[in-house]
Amino acid sequence: MTRKAMWLLASLGLLLGVLHLTLTLPIYGRLSLEALWFAGSGLAVVCCALMNVVALQSSPPLTRWAVVTANLLIAGFFAAAWPLLPSPQVAAGFIIFIVLAAYFGLLTVWQEKAAQRAAAS
Structure with missing residues (x-):
């Protein structure tokens, strides 16, 4: 996924939270x-989306891991809401934040491994 796609997902997450509010x-x-x-709940979604916006600005690994954790927690929130409210916005929220968690998790692991290889050279 490209950074533009991640910006789009973070923006959609923010829009979802603002709409909820x-x-x-x-x-x-x-x-x-x-x-x-x-x-x-809407405020929590807004805060999580804003964390993603911050992390898209070349953040240190610790910040990105915090964002991965927040994304997984909010995706878990949407997953828990699904049996009570099986609606499109709940599914969209889950998909948005699980994809963002995967993106930042994989990006951080890749960058940490690249840094380790560079340090070993």
Whole structure:
């Protein structure tokens, strides 16, 4: 996958989170405990998407591993939501963040191995 595709996925993840946040009041009508949990889920998606945007800017390996972990956690969140809400946005969220996790994980492993080979030379 190219960096442009990863930017697109990170942007789609951000858009998904923002949409989730903006739908809170139209869906719930007022602030309630359920509405706050709903909004908090959207906020978590926004934060995870923003972490991906930061990691796309040539971050150190530790930062990328943190992003991989965050992506796997949010993908797990979408997977857990699927039995309760089998809808396209849940599937899209899972796919977006699992692909981002794979991209950053593979990129980081590849770069760490390249650095080890260079150091051994």
